[in-house]
Amino acid sequence: DAGVTQSPTHLIKTRGQQVTLRCSPISGHKSVSWYQQVLGQGPQFIFQYYEKEERGRGNFPDRFSARQFPNYSSELNVNALLLGDSALYLCASSLDGDRNNSPLHFGNGTRLTVT
Amino acid sequence: AQSVTQLDSQVPVFEEAPVELRCNYSSSVSVYLFWYVQYPNQGLQLLLKYLSGSTLVESINGFEAEFNKSQTSFHLRKPSVHISDTAEYFCAVTTSGGYQKVTFGIGTKLQVIP
Numbered sequence: 001d002a003g004v005t006q007s008p009t010h011l012i013k014t015r016g017q018q019v020t021l022r023c024s025p026i027s028g029h030k031s032v033s034w035y036q037q038v039l040g041q042g043p044q045f046i047f048q049y050y051e052k053e054e055r056g057r058g059n060f061p062d063r064f065s066a067r068q069f070p071n072y073s074s075e076l077n078v079n080a081l082l083l084g085d086s087a088l089y090l091c092a093s094s095l096d097g098d099r100n101n102s103p104l105h106f107g108n109g110t111r112l113t114v115t
Numbered sequence: 116a117q118s119v120t121q122l123d124s125q126v127p128v129f130e131e132a133p134v135e136l137r138c139n140y141s142s143s144v145s146v147y148l149f150w151y152v153q154y155p156n157q158g159l160q161l162l163l164k165y166l167s168g169s170t171l172v173e174s175i176n177g178f179e180a181e182f183n184k185s186q187t188s189f190h191l192r193k194p195s196v197h198i199s200d201t202a203e204y205f206c207a208v209t210t211s212g213g214y215q216k217v218t219f220g221i222g223t224k225l226q227v228i229p
Contacts, residue, residue, distance in 0.1 A: 004158070031215060042119075042205050042219030043159070056214030090158055100209045101147045101166045104217060106158035 002027070004107035006091050012113045013081050021076045021110045023091030031055075031097025032074040033104065034066060035090040043090055049074055050097030078112075086114045117142040117208045121220035128196055129228050136191040136223045138180075138206030148189040149207040149217070150180055159205060165189065176200075201227045 005024045013019050025032050031050040035043035045058040049068035063079045072093075078085055088111050092104035122137045140146060147166050151159040163174040170182040180191045189206060206220040 033215060033217075035219075040221070042207075042221045043217075045216045045218070048215050050215070056216050058216070092159075094215065097215055100211055100213070100215050101164075102215070103149065103161045103164055104159075104215075106151075106160070108156070108158045 004091055004093050004105055006089075006107035006110050008110060009108070010111045010113075012115060014115055015081055015083060017081050018077065018079045019081060019112060021078075021089050021091075021112070023074045023076070023093075023107060025072050025074070025091075025093030026105055029093035029095050029105070030072050031094045031102070032068055032072065033092045033094070034074070034076045035092065036060075037088040037090055037109070039087070046076070048097065055097060081114045083114050086112060088112075117146065117210055117218050119206050119208050119218055119220035121206055121223050123223050124221065125224045125226065127226045127228055130198055131195050133194050134192065134196050134200075134225065136204050136206075136225065138189045138191065138220060140187050140189065140206070140208045142187075142208060142210055145211045146208050147211065148180075148182060149209075150174075150178070150189075150191050151205045151207060151219075153203045153205065153222070155202075162191075162204070196225070196227050198227050198229060200225060 033048040034046040037043040047066045048056040068074045088109040094102040096102045118141045150162040165182045173179045
C-alpha cells in the first residue's frame with residue numbers, strides 16, 4: 001500500500017506570493033494533519049482535518065488555510081508568503097481522527113523556500 | 116497545554132555502545148507518548164508509542180522507552196547502536212481529550228561513530 005504522498009517535493013516562491021501544497025493520505029485513513037518544521041526545530045501543528053471538517057488549528061496566522069476533499073486528500077494554502085514561512089511542510093494521516101492515540105503516518109514533506 | 120523537552124540536541128556515540136536519549140513532558144491530563152525518527156530528507160517514522168498498560172515499550176529494531184509518570188519522562192534507550200541508527204529522534208506527546216494535536220520536542224541528533 002502507498003504511504004502518505006505529498007506534492008510537490010520542493011518549491012521556491014517569492015515573498016508575497018501564494019502557494020498550495022497537496023497531500024494524499026494512506027488508503028482508508030480519514031484524518032489529515034499538517035505540520036510545519038523549521039530547520040533545527042520539531043514539527044509544529046498547523047491543522048487537523050477529519051471527515052472533511054477542521055477539527056483543530058494551531059497558532060498560525062489566517063494566511064494559512066486548508067481543506068479536505070471527499071476522497072480525504074488535502075490541500076494547505078499559504079497566502080502573502082514571508083521569508084519566515086520557509087520550512088518543510090509535513091502532512092500526516094491517521095486511521096481515526098477521533099482517537100488521539102491513533103499514530104500519525106507522515107509523508108516526506110514539501111520543502112518550501114521563500115526568497 | 117502539553118509540552119516536551121528534549122535535553123540533548125546532539126548525542127555522539129560509538130558504534131555498539133549503549134545510548135539514552137532523554138525526554139521529559141508536561142501535561143495536566145493523561146498523555147500518550149511517542150518517539151519518531153527522521154532520516155535526512157525524509158518525513159517522520161513512528162518508532163514506538165506508549166498508550167497505556169506496561170510502562171516499558173519496545174520497537175522492532177531494538178529501541179525501548181520507559182514511561183515514568185512520577186518523573187514525567189519517556190527516555191529512549193538502545194543497548195548497542197548501529198551506524199544505521201544515525202538520524203534525528205523526536206519525542207512527542209498528545210492528550211486523551213480534544214483534537215488530534217501532537218506536540219513535538221526539538222529533536223535529538225544521534226550520530227553513531229564507526
